[in-house]
Amino acid sequence: MSGTFDVIVVGLGGMGSATCYQLAKRGVRVLGLEKFEIGHAMGSSHGLTRILRLAYFEGSAYVPLVRRARDLWIETGKAAGEPLFFEVGALDIGRQGSGIVENAETACRDHGLAYDLLDREAIARRFPAFRPGADHVGLYQPQSGFVASERAIIAHTALALHHGAEIHGCEAMLGWEATAGGGVRVRTDQGTYEAGRLILSPGAWIGDIVPALKPSATVIRQTLGWFSPLQPALFAPERFPVFTLETEGGHFYGFPLWQHPGFKLGSPHYGNDVYDPDTPTRLPSPGHREQLRACLADYIPAANGSLLGLKACMYTMTPDEHFIIDTLPGCEQVVVASPCSGHGYKFASVIGEVLADLATRGASPFDLSMFSLQRFIGR
Structure with missing residues (x-):
């Protein structure tokens, strides 16, 4: 097989499927390549659900992205004819002074989010399924909830196809190279394709595709x-x-039935x-x-x-647990969007929009500086 496209997206999990949809609905000629079947269980997005928290204790700078992600999950669900985001609220439970609740409160204050602070007794009273520890406190944020992660990948893929994207499942990329005209050539186990831009969102395989990142992934x-x-x-x-729970045995998380x-x-x-x-x-x-x-x-x-x-x-x-979203140094027609450090799925809808912006406009309205590749390449 062969063909020429505006953009090729490699890896159609949460991020890649959303990117194909965002590009296709703009009229971009996009090819999506996935080494496994669409909606597979070999990566990071299966298991029915993923948490979406607006009170972001990992860093207040994430909140504008997650707010846009929430809006897009709702919008995409309407386009797909099924809800993808479920607003059930989110409860972060941490040890007093550990930073979990304190950082979540900072994010809420910085961005005007509604929230309630709960002591141990208030957590057990409002949510009697919990038996908090003696030093536990909590922050409840009502606009949060969960995303139907498996259904969302199928929905993004179906919408991408509806808008004219070409999607190939069960087709592995073997390699890529820059072309003389400033584009890319991608070789797979089934053919060769060319495009003006390449977006790499292969999740756990990023170190194989971008070897310079292997030590940091x-x-x-x-x-x-x-x-x-x-x-x-x-x-x-x-x-x-939905909840996160800090204990002496680690940091757990869970969902309603x-x-x-x-x-x-x-x-x-x-x-x-x-x-x-x-x-x-x-x-x-x-x-x-x-x-x-x-x-x-x-x-x-x-x-x-x-x-x-x-x-x-x-x-x-990554070592600092932040994402990587950046163009590849010396090959600006290639965008890298991986890894997402265990807290990325909720952002898939907006990262798809961000990657589409980078591929078509060369910039995003969001500040992506903390996701720079330079943190790890060229140290």
Whole structure:
């Protein structure tokens, strides 16, 4: 196969599928390439849901991006004919003085977000499924919630196709090169294609495609568990928010019941389970299973029923845990958008818009300076 396009997007997970949609609806001739099937479970976006928090304790500078992301999830859901964002509120629970709640409050104040500060008793009173620790405090932000992550990738892809994008699943990129005219040539296991711009959003495989980033992109295994709740009514979406929970065993996160009979809990965030993305299976970590159980027993006992399922996914972490969104030095027609350090999916809708802007206009209205490649290349 062969062809010529305005833009080629490599990797059609959360970011790449959104980018194809944003480009196609602008009338750009775009080719999307995915080495696995569309909506696969080999990357970082499966497992039904991902949290969207506006009170961003990772840094107040993220809030303008996540607010735009929220708007776009709602807008895209309407275009797709199904809701993709569910506003159930978000609760960040941390140890007093650890910075989790304090930084979330700073983000709310900086950007005029509604929020409630809750002490230990108030957390248990408002959300009786929780049994907070003695030093726990919380911040509740009502405009937050979760995104239907798997459905969103399918929706973005379907909308991209509707607007004229060419999408190839099960086609792996073998390499790319700059062309004399300032464009790119991409070689796959099925053909060769040319374009004026190339967007690389391959997630855990970024170190293979941009070797200079390999030392700064650590892939870790994350485990998601679903447990039969002992008191299901406590975890209904109208009564229970998405949450993050800082404990002595790590930083966990979870969701209300939705499209699955089990309560979903994520293993300690940013764990040290380094993983090879070319492993042919995605087996969960046995150690994570024990950590999930311990978290339930100590802090969410009403969810500590039988295990219904475990899934593994991957996070690709940078040393400072911020994203990489930048053009490739010396090859400005190539945009890199990976890794997203375990907290990126919620931004997929807006990153798609940002990447489309970079490919078609050469700039974005958002300040992307903290996502620069120069942090890691040329040190």
